[in-house]
Amino acid sequence: MKKLLAMAVMSLAATQAMAGVKLVVRSDYLYTGNYDNNAGAEVESSSVFTPDVARMYFSGNVGEAVIDSAFNLRSFVIGDIDGAGTSVQKVMTVDTFVEHLFITKNHGDWSFSGGKLWMNVGGFERRAFYDGDTYLTSLANGGMGGTAAGGLLGLTGSVLTPENSSGISAAYKIAENHKVEVQLYNQVxxxxxxxxxxxxxxxxxxxxxxxxxxxxxxxxxxxxxGAGDDRATGGHELSYIAAGFRIAPMEGLNIDLEYLSNTDKSSATDTKDETTSTILEARYKMGMWTPILKYEMSTDKAADNDNFKRDAWALALELTPKAEDAFRYHVAYTSIKDRDFGAGFGANTEDMTKNMITVGFKYVGDIAK
Known part of the structure; x- marks a missing residue:
């Protein structure tokens, strides 16, 4: 399967219709200090190198139609090889490999697309973490906190923004700087x-x-x-709201304020899970330096009950030695505090705070030139 996928990408890249072949790579060194989990037990520190983003973008024209695609070069899921749980390893599937792949046809101010679409969820932040341009991802967009008692991974929200999905869309250009788009896609x-x-x-x-x-x-x-039906628990009515505002009060300064709300109502229990995040981020570009400050406030509910809350912040500094250079370097300090745990976590829980240091680089280049 991997060979067939690689051959398909190479064939796509080799066609004369493809106008751009962009490679995006972000690699980090990540240090997480030791901390106490919500039961008071110590979680040991960790020190790892992580390939945060490794993705190839292809774009171009086939006649009057436009192809837009992206392929993850390193994106895996956990696969149960023998079906018994005794042989588990990381595998790459078609869904994880193909980030998005769709074709668009324009008709005046209208455009129509079909394929695996880029989903219009998660606000400005979702694009930032896909592109490797954030050092703190909100709870609603899948950001991980500390490891709670009895857990194996960092704590995440009950309802996360969905992955890209196959479907169709229609977009209309209202004016030069105003556009609306309707998407119809598979259940999540x-x-x-x-x-x-x-x-x-x-x-x-x-x-x-x-x-x-x-x-x-x-x-x-x-x-x-959204729809999230299954045979075991019946129907699930999902909703995803994103409201983002970006202000540029002066040259080089961008301020983002976003609100995200994800809900999942179960028809079987008539209860609702909900994950909401409010995000504030400021970026100020000063020559080769760009300081960044980001703050997040989030709330998670499970079955109509308070689950936990999150307060998090990140302070980062990016360095681009040359404007035309494909390399960017960064260092960041991130602090994530999960607090006010509900009854689902047991009695006598306490707040837990995970602090991280990130040092790394990002490369963006058109390798077809």
């Missing part, structure tokens, strides 16, 4: 093996982008309604 837990999902409904969403005062003020608004 679609299972091609037909083992758990019923695949009987679709999800859909509406998104709007706009800018005002010569892009001094930009906004991003989206509302998605």
């Amino acid at each position: 837990n679609r299972d091609s093996a037909l083992l758990t999902s019923t695949n009987k409904r679709h999800s859909y969403g509406l998104a709007y982008w706009g800018s005002f005062a010569e892009k001094m003020f930009q906004t991003y608004l989206s509302y998605n309604l």
